[in-house]
Structure formats: C-alpha cells, structure tokens
Amino acid sequence: MDPLEDLFTFLRFPSISADSQFRNEVEACAEWLCHRLTQAGLEAHRLVTPGFPVVVARNQHRPDRKTVLIYGHYDVQPVDPLALWDSLPFEPVVKGNKIYARGATDNKGQILAHILGVEQALREKGDLPVNVVFVIEGEEEVGSGHLGQVLTDHRQALGADIVAVSDTGMVAPGIPTFTYGLRGIFCLELRLQGPAVDLHSGIFGGSVANPATVLSRMLSALHDAHGRVAVPGFYDDVKPLEDWERTLWAQLPLTDELWLRTTGAKQLSGEEGFSTLERVWARPTAEINGLASGYQGEGSKTIVPSRAVAKLSFRLVPNQDPEKIRRQVTDFLRRLCPESVSMDTLSQHEGKPYLVRPDSSYGRAAQRALERTFQKPVAFIREGGSIPITQTFKDVLGTDTLLLGLALPDCKAHSPNENFLLENFYAGIRLNQNLLEELAHVT
Ligand code: BES
Ligand code: MN
Numbered sequence: 001m002d003p004l005e006d007l008f009t010f011l012r013f014p015s016i017s018a019d020s021q022f023r024n025e026v027e028a029c030a031e032w033l034c035h036r037l038t039q040a041g042l043e044a045h046r047l048v049t050p051g052f053p054v055v056v057a058r059n060q061h062r063p064d065r066k067t068v069l070i071y072g073h074y075d076v077q078p079v080d081p082l083a084l085w086d087s088l089p090f091e092p093v094v095k096g097n098k099i100y101a102r103g104a105t106d107n108k109g110q111i112l113a114h115i116l117g118v119e120q121a122l123r124e125k126g127d128l129p130v131n132v133v134f135v136i137e138g139e140e141e142v143g144s145g146h147l148g149q150v151l152t153d154h155r156q157a158l159g160a161d162i163v164a165v166s167d168t169g170m171v172a173p174g175i176p177t178f179t180y181g182l183r184g185i186f187c188l189e190l191r192l193q194g195p196a197v198d199l200h201s202g203i204f205g206g207s208v209a210n211p212a213t214v215l216s217r218m219l220s221a222l223h224d225a226h227g228r229v230a231v232p233g234f235y236d237d238v239k240p241l242e243d244w245e246r247t248l249w250a251q252l253p254l255t256d257e258l259w260l261r262t263t264g265a266k267q268l269s270g271e272e273g274f275s276t277l278e279r280v281w282a283r284p285t286a287e288i289n290g291l292a293s294g295y296q297g298e299g300s301k302t303i304v305p306s307r308a309v310a311k312l313s314f315r316l317v318p319n320q321d322p323e324k325i326r327r328q329v330t331d332f333l334r335r336l337c338p339e340s341v342s343m344d345t346l347s348q349h350e351g352k353p354y355l356v357r358p359d360s361s362y363g364r365a366a367q368r369a370l371e372r373t374f375q376k377p378v379a380f381i382r383e384g385g386s387i388p389i390t391q392t393f394k395d396v397l398g399t400d401t402l403l404l405g406l407a408l409p410d411c412k413a414h415s416p417n418e419n420f421l422l423e424n425f426y427a428g429i430r431l432n433q434n435l436l437e438e439l440a441h442v443t
Helices: 003-012 020-039 104-125 147-153 211-220 243-250 256-263 276-281 322-336 361-374 389-397 422-440
Strands: 043-047 054-058 067-073 093-095 098-100 131-137 162-165 177-182 184-193 285-293 307-316 342-351 379-382 401-403 419-421
Touching: 003 020, 003 098, 003 104, 003 422, 020 043, 020 054, 020 104, 067 104, 067 389, 067 422, 098 104, 098 422, 104 131, 104 419, 104 422, 147 389, 162 389, 162 422, 177 361, 177 401, 184 211, 184 322, 211 285, 211 307, 211 322, 243 379, 307 322, 322 342, 361 401, 361 422, 389 401, 419 422
Parallel strands: 067 131, 067 162, 162 401, 177 379
Antiparallel strands: 043 054, 054 131, 093 098, 098 419, 184 307, 184 342, 285 307
C-alpha cells in the first residue's frame, strides 16, 4: 500500500483529546492504529486507561537484542480558528511538497513513519535488528495524565534500553537535528467571580469591582518591566546554560530574522539579556493562553461582567519542579487578588522539563542514523515545547530518550494549516531503519 494512503487515513480521524465531543473519534483512531500495527506484522493491543487507550505493539522479542521503545501520540490539538484553514483540517490534501491536515506533523506523520519503517524492514528482511515496543498514546496534547501509571503498572513489559521519539523539530529542511532538552510545563485556569450575575454597568458600574478589571491588573503583574516573571522564587532552580551549548547554538541556521518571519510578529520580545534561542529553549516563561470575560458578540453591551477567566501556562526548564512552581504561582496570585472578588484556580496538566547528555553511546548512535539519513552534519538543539512523558520514562523505567524530530519551523503545529513536508515523511521511514540498525550495535 502507498504510505501516503495510510497517512491520509490516519489523518482523517478527528482525534482531538482536549474536546469531549470527539471522544468516540479518538477511540476509533486508537482502534484503527492497533489494527494497522497488527497488519504491519506486530503483536498489538490497547491498554485501557481512565482516559484514552495506549496502543502498544511489539515484534518477536529476543533476549540477546537491544530493546527500543518508540513513543508517539495519535491525539491532536483542537482546530480552531477553523475559518483560517485553507482546507479542512481532517480532509488531508497534498499541495506542493506538503501534506496539510491537523496532526500531519504533530504527531501522526512522524509516528507513522516509524511504523512504516518497521513494517518495511520486516517485509524485506523478515526480522528487525532490535526488539521494538511501540507505545502510542492518545493524551499527549492534554498532558499525558494516565501514561505514567501505565508505565508503572507495566514496567516489565515496557522496559527498554532506550526510548526513541520523533515529535520535535528540525532546524531547517534537510538538517538532521538532535534535541537534547525540552521545557516542562504546567497549566492553570484562573477564575474570578464578581457580582452574582452580569449587571447593568450604568446602574451598578462604579459600585462593585469589575472582575475583568481585576483580572487585567493581576495578569499585568505577572511580568516586570524587564520581561522577567515576577513570581518570587520563580528562577531559583533554573540551570544556567553551559558553554558547550552556547557554542553549538551559535552554529545553527536560526536567525532572529527567520524567527520574525516564522512568527509574523512585529518584533521579537522577551526577557531582557537573553537571545531568542535562550529565551525559548533555556528560560522559563509565563503565558496567557486564553482570556474571557463579559460580552464577546457584535456591537456593545453595557455590563459589569460577573466572571473573568484566564488560561495560563508556565514553561519550565531544568531543574524547575512543576509542583513547586505551581505553589509559588498560586500563592502569588492569591496575594494579588483583592477582597472584592473571589478567586479560584483550576490545576490542569503538567510535565517536567527534560535534559540529557547528547554524547552517550545511544546518543552517538542516533546521530550516526541522522547523518546517514540526511547526509549532513547533525544540529544540536533544545526545544521550547514539552513532551511530558520523557522525564517519566527516566523516572519510571530508568531509560533515556532520543529526540529525533522531523517538524519544520513552519509546520504550523497547533495552528491553522498544519503541514508536513512529504520528503520528511519518507525520510522518517529511512531514519527509523537506520536508527534501529545503529542502536543494535551499541555496546
Ligand atoms: N510535539 C509537541 C512538543 C514539541 C513542540 C516539542 C515543539 C518540540 C517542539 C507536543 O505534541 C506538544 O505540543 N506538547 C504540548 C504538551 C502540553 C499540552 C502538555 C506542548 O508543548 O504544548
Ligand atoms: Mn503538540
């Protein structure tokens, strides 16, 4: 079968984990995936969790071979704003040299490349050079809340020498990229309640606190005038960048000019005293992801809103602990909040940051595989995004993770018109095969 046909089928499932309306579609996607892995010649099954199933698949294992756990996710981010898509998010199309659909890069295209690599090797050679365990979850985009427990419960069956993940970026087309660090994250919803209902702003305005005003004041206190997060203690555990990292990053083909173009922002902005790459890869941040209060419809409506809500997330770096920072942030917000409104915080998902030495024997094997696949020297980066399970692999299974991503800077992950370069899809299939061969020879 044409690899693209498979990718199209995978992409047609609207497997949006964040939105409960799509629950059946996420389940259906897991079922298809399980079936597809069986078809590839693997023993596949679904592990039930209180959330979405984890799809697990393995080849015939032999005790004298290395075991590689290949991790990915079949869930995707919500698609809104739908109006900004040039074609429908779950009706994949090829335009030019790219395939467009939600999940094309993040992460269906990348994980399917691994599956097809394994299938092809099994078909051509009858066997793989290593034991493989695929672990493909349906809750990565909502913080991998149940996968940690699955790893703990199945520690024996899921034990591996090394984890391989393609869910990160490449610095530019054709440049093989080895990611050795990720930021952590925790998400928080801040809810303020003012008057019992929306009030007439003429009759009551001026006599009661407006929760939208209070929220704005609180949010504006999150950063100081130098772009630093103002939460006391926030930076206490931040591990400074090392010299070798600065040296390697200086060689990357990532310029501020490119960053400006990719973001479409008017200018770059962030914490004073740090370069763009340092700001996103090695410094923690506080972001407002969503804001809601009062009337959002056409025209004006003169009210004092009764509620105001902000969705916040904090990106963390080694060695910050999400739980500790969450407490510091919540205490800070409580102190900022006046008596005139009531405040609630809703804790949402979190994940630890990840950092691994790139020069371990497995790391070097992965770099050889990248070089064989792309015929270019490897770029070494950290990423600003988060894959919450990577540190959990280390904590629960004791296993390091190799991050060999195929996402390009303009892949529009999480945005309208998400896309995946077809060339990278095929490169991913070869990368899987080169990787398994190189890992087999690690001593
Ligand atoms: N593939 C991304 C993580 C990523 C993005 C790594 C860019 C490197 C560069 C992953 O699917 C993702 O989006 N993760 C979420 C996790 C969160 C929802 C807990 C993220 O980073 O926002
Ligand atoms: Mn994502």
